[in-house]
Amino acid sequence: MLTFVGLGLFDRTDISEKGLRCIRDADHVFLECYTSLLIGSSREELEEYYGKPVQPLYREDVEQHPDELLRLAEKESVAFLCAGDPMVSTTHADLRLRAGARGIRTAIIHGASISSAVCGLSGLQNYRFGKSCSLPFPQKNWFPTTPFEVVAKNLAQNLHTIVYLDIQNERYMTVPEAVALLDQMAARNGTTIPLYVGIARAGSDTPIVRAGTGSTLASAEFGPPLHILIVPAGLHDMEREYLEMFAGL
Template sequence: MLTFVGLGLYDERSVTLAGRDAIRDADRVFAEFYTSRLVGTDLDSLESFHDTDIEVRDRAGIEQDPEPVLEAAESADVAFLTAGDTMVSTTHTDLRLRAEKRGIETRIVHGTTAQTAAGSLTGLQNYRFGKATTLPFEKAHGGDGVPDSVVATIEDNRTRDLHTLVYLDIKVDDPHWSDSDDTYMTADRAASLLSAAFPDLLAVVVARAGSPDPLVVADTLENLADRTFGGPLHLLVIPGDRHMIEEEALQAIATDD
């Protein structure tokens, strides 16, 4: 049995009770933290909270060499942990399909996602979000500024009056980068990049979703570029036309007018 467990958004306590039970009952526990991280905790705290050893795999260890995970799941109960919801990344879908082809039973225990949290924290209606996009660090995509695909996604959503969730890049397990204070793209950096294409556009920063002190700030991209928003993780939402209730929610919830 291979059980995929989403750990939620922030720390070791963000996991659901069902997820905690699955980890407790597993014979072996694997995890990856290159697609996202729980910034409110660390590996030692996770292991202590769940009273188990966690074998962390890097990108190559999941995408190119998943054999240790699959072999373990053929003869034992294995839990595979990720931040957020475990099936948001295609990497995890690929691992599940590999398991199914080998006759390994799979199960999913969901966790809270950044997308649902962004809608909840901002008051923007979940069913009015269009296609999401990721804004990479410039060197990560080999060019300057914002990739055309990101601009096209925002423009296409706006023509249909839909909101755009912009995930911000994380430099984790990437051969182009070493760990540094610059591991996480900040919302002000993202706003600065996007303001070249959309200078007067309203955007909403969501910082530290799932933590005890989330922050929501609405302003133009140009103004957001000159602000700081504290520790990671950060998201940007580019709203389309707002329903009256959405407008009232932003005015009440966001810290700026």
């Protein structure tokens, strides 16, 4: 049995009772560590909370070498843990398909997802979001422009965009860094992005939500990770009022 367990947004206490019971009953517990993180709890704190060891998994382990995990799931109960929700912003459909092809029973225990949390924190209505995108750190001789292309297409259809910010080892992209990159892409295309909403530490007791122009957010202090960015389209009256009251627009 392989159960995908969503851990929620920020720390060990975000998990559902159902998810916690599954982990404590599991024979083996694995933690996916590359698409997102519970920034408010270390792996050691999770192990203490669950009362059992947690084995970290990285992209290569899950996408290229999942055989050991699947072998265990053929005869024992395996909990596969993910920050957020396993099948939303941190999708693991491929792993579930591989398990199904081997005749392994699977289940999903959902957790709070950043894709829905941003709506509550920003007041932007969920049905007005278009395709999301990920913004990676540029590398030498590589400056991807796909994120701007996604944003531009959404804006043309009057749709908001969630921009997921890159995580690389111990390096976490910040809202100001992301804004600077998107503004640079926009300038290369002879245009500007009129408004951004930056969010930091969603799910914590002290999240930060700020709305403004690129120049405003590029100099704003958002504090520790994790950060996420939204590019809003034209605002409904209630969306604007919400951002004015809760995000300093």
